[in-house]
Amino acid sequence: MNELTLILQTLRQEIEILRAYLSAFQTSAVKHLQANWLDGQDVMQTLHISKRTLQYLRDSGTLPYSRINGKFYYKADDIRALLDANYINKGGDHE
Structure with missing residues (x-):
């Protein structure tokens, strides 16, 4: 019986370690996604443009996007580009 208890305790500890690892992984993945992708509201606020202007940029092919369940997402790199x-x-200074 003591051996079974020890095995169960070890298993429980390993499960807790796996839970912590998965939680950290999910948090990291979400942060990575948020750093690379912006939703429409973020883009409008960043560029100080209206919803209609953002739609025009999408429709004209000026700004690439992804659409998931009716919500639009934009790569931060595409906005920089x-x-x-x-x-x-016009001042002639270079970056």
Whole structure:
């Protein structure tokens, strides 16, 4: 009986370790996703544009997107590329 109790305690400890690992992995994955993808509201606030303007950027192919369950997501790198592609420097200074 003592051997069975010891096995069950060891198993329980291993399960707790796995739970902690999975929780940390999920948190890390969500943070990574959030760092690389923005939803429409974030894009509108960042660029100070309206919902209609964001729709136009999507419809015209100017800004790539993903759509999941009716919600649009945008890569942060695509937004940076859009800003860089439309950068105008009349002063002649270079980056």
